[in-house]
Amino acid sequence: MPIIIDANRASEFSVPIEPTAFLILKSAAKRDAKVAVGGKLLKELAKTPLSALLVEWGRLGCLIRVGNKEIESEELSINSKSPVSNDVHVLALAILSKSRLLYTEDENLIKDFKNDKIIFPSGKVLKRKTPPGSVGALLNLHAG
Numbered sequence: 001m002p003i004i005i006d007a008n009r010a011s012e013f014s015v016p017i018e019p020t021a022f023l024i025l026k027s028a029a030k031r032d033a034k035v036a037v038g039g040k041l042l043k044e045l046a047k048t049p050l051s052a053l054l055v056e057w058g059r060l061g062c063l064i065r066v067g068n069k070e071i072e073s074e075e076l077s078i079n080s081k082s083p084v085s086n087d088v089h090v091l092a093l094a095i096l097s098k099s100r101l102l103y104t105e106d107e108n109l110i111k112d113f114k115n116d117k118i119i120f121p122s123g124k125v126l127k128r129k130t131p132p133g134s135v136g137a138l139l140n141l142h143a144g
Contacts, residue, residue: 002142036066091109102125
């Protein structure tokens with residue numbers, strides 16, 4: 001299952017690289033991790049320092065792309081479940097890509113991502129302060 005990187009974490013992939021971001025980079029470089037993108041999130045990430053990495057991950061086969069129309073359709077379904085975040089596009093991407101691992105600090109998005117009425121089974125979240133051992137374990141669990 002792929003990981004989703006929220007746009008609010010994109011700057012952590014620039015020097016100096018945060019430890020959690022470094023472990024994600026390392027896992028993707030070894031082709032152990034895949035990154036899911038699409039729709040509004042892809043547009044948001046394209047405006048960040050992460051854009052060059054997205055191109056490289058695509059070249060390495062580590063990028064899973066979901067189409068805009070599919071995401072927009074799924075957003076309609078999610079909106080009927082009264083999410084608390086304004087990141088319905090990220091939730092739609094998670095459902096369509098079957099991603100259950102998210103790198104974010106957005107507390108409302110975290111609540112929605114862990115809400116099994118929206119994401120089933122509910123997802124796991126990586127944060128900047130997640131201990132490196134836990135980051136590695138979650139990346140390994142969700143590899144491929």
